[in-house]
Amino acid sequence: MEQDIRTWIAAWNTDPKPYIWTKTADEILERLASYLNRIPDSED
Template sequence: MPDNYATHKTPAVRTWIVAHPRFHLRFTPTGSSWPNLVERWFAELTNTQIRRGVHKSVQTLEKDIRDWIATWNTGPRPYAWAKTADEILERLAGYEQDS
């Protein structure tokens, strides 16, 4: 998953960051597992609501998205991790040995 790292280094962004010292950029490593779950949630929103809907205005689209989120929140389903932390760490150790 690209994090648009290059966009964070533009002169406009650097100027804004300098002017707002309480904000700090943090970069998520490519391939981190939790962003994949966030992407999965947005994919579900896109596939079940946005692509299947007819949105004649931005306001209609926004209302449909908010309605979908409200419905989702009445019975959210957690995403299940496919591997344990130990399995993930074991696999990472294998990559480090190959380097």
């Protein structure tokens, strides 16, 4: 598995493409907070 990951990284690095975020940081954090509120004991 490690070799597969290293192979993928090498291939990706030959033609990398930037990740384009489609939401703001605030939108992402709001969504994460709503998920955490639904998980029991997530505040510990």
